[in-house]
Amino acid sequence: MASTVIGSGITIEGEITTDDDVVVQGTIRGKLTAKDGVTVEAGGVVEADIVSGPAHVAGTVTGNISSTDRVDLQHGARVVGNVKATRITIADGAQFKGNVDMDV
Amino acid sequence: MAADVTVIGRSSVVRGRISGTGSLEIAGRVEGEVSVTGDLSVEATGLVAANLSAQRITVRGGAIKGDLTAEEGIVLEAGARVVGDLIAPRVAIAEGALVRGHVQTGGGGAQKSGAATKKQPAPFQRAATQPSMSGKNGPVTSRQPPATSIAKAPPAPTPPQPPAKKSAPANNTMPRGSILAGTRPQANKAPAPVVPVLKKGAKATQKKRA
Known part of the structure; x- marks a missing residue:
């Protein structure tokens, strides 16, 4: 419990700020800031900059992803934007267009 | 869905x-x-x-x-x-x-x-x-x-709203009636302050209820 879930039929236009996990099955436009993890599930659409802890993407993200932890682009993910994280994985079958910024 | x-x-x-x-x-x-x-x-x-x-x-x-x-x-x-x-x-x-x-x-x-x-x-x-x-x-x-x-x-x-709505028109109609009756021109000046006073009163009653 306690986490925030955006269901598949729901669209949020605006700003989301949370200390919890966020699971996105629907659509977010605006800005997404989470202290904890963000999961964009298959079918989820995020047209927003994401600032989060660990991020797992299997859906569509248009915007920059900035994570204090890791970013996993899973099979079926479609990401257009820059990714900044300490660790990044891009799975086979993930689409990605943008820059990668890691602390080296 | x-x-x-x-x-x-x-x-x-x-x-x-x-x-x-x-x-x-x-x-x-x-x-x-x-x-x-x-x-x-x-x-x-x-x-x-x-x-x-x-x-x-x-x-x-x-x-x-x-x-x-x-x-x-x-x-x-x-x-x-x-x-x-x-x-x-x-x-x-x-x-x-x-x-x-x-x-x-x-x-x-x-x-x-x-x-x-x-x-x-x-x-x-x-x-x-x-x-x-x-x-x-x-x-x-x-x-x-x-x-x-x-x-x-x-x-x-229900009570907080109807009194405010009812009281305002009631006071608007009163001066109009007096104007039509041909009373003093001061009646034209009087209604202007009366309405804000009642609005303040209405707010006060709402605050009391809060």
Whole structure:
């Protein structure tokens, strides 16, 4: 419990700020800031900059992803934007267009 | 689609518009506008500054500032605090719930909680037009709650508004009548301060009730 879930039929236009996990099955436009993890599930659409802890993407993200932890682009993910994280994985079958910024 | 429940967690803040199909549960803060086709529930930790629109709205607690519009029914449980209008075919306000606003119920035969058959928007539109044709909503609200819950709060929300509305026109008509009767021209100057004074009085009574 306690986490925030955006269901598949729901669209949020605006700003989301949370200390919890966020699971996105629907659509977010605006800005997404989470202290904890963000999961964009298959079918989820995020047209927003994401600032989060660990991020797992299997859906569509248009915007920059900035994570204090890791970013996993899973099979079926479609990401257009820059990714900044300490660790990044891009799975086979993930689409990605943008820059990668890691602390080296 | 409809099976998916959207949850705004207790530490989450959403500023903007939430819309779409499915159900929504608010345990955090929402500012903006909420419009969903399924059930909408506001938990005890929820803080909402938005107009809410849904099939059914259940307020289990928390505070809402904004109008609530449901196509089927609104339930305010004990601990709920609502500042805003309630519009639905059926409205239930439990003892311990606080409401300040206009309440509009209606819909033929929708007075009992068992009438959950109305899922289409059409009956709601009928429900919206009927009370306005029948006139004042005070009797409707007092009749409504006994079907579902104890009527303690309903008398409270209705009095604050009607006196303010009724008193203002009543004072406007009085000077007009005196002008027509051909009294002193001072009567033209007098009404201007009278109306603000009454507005202040109306606010004071609202504050007292708060």
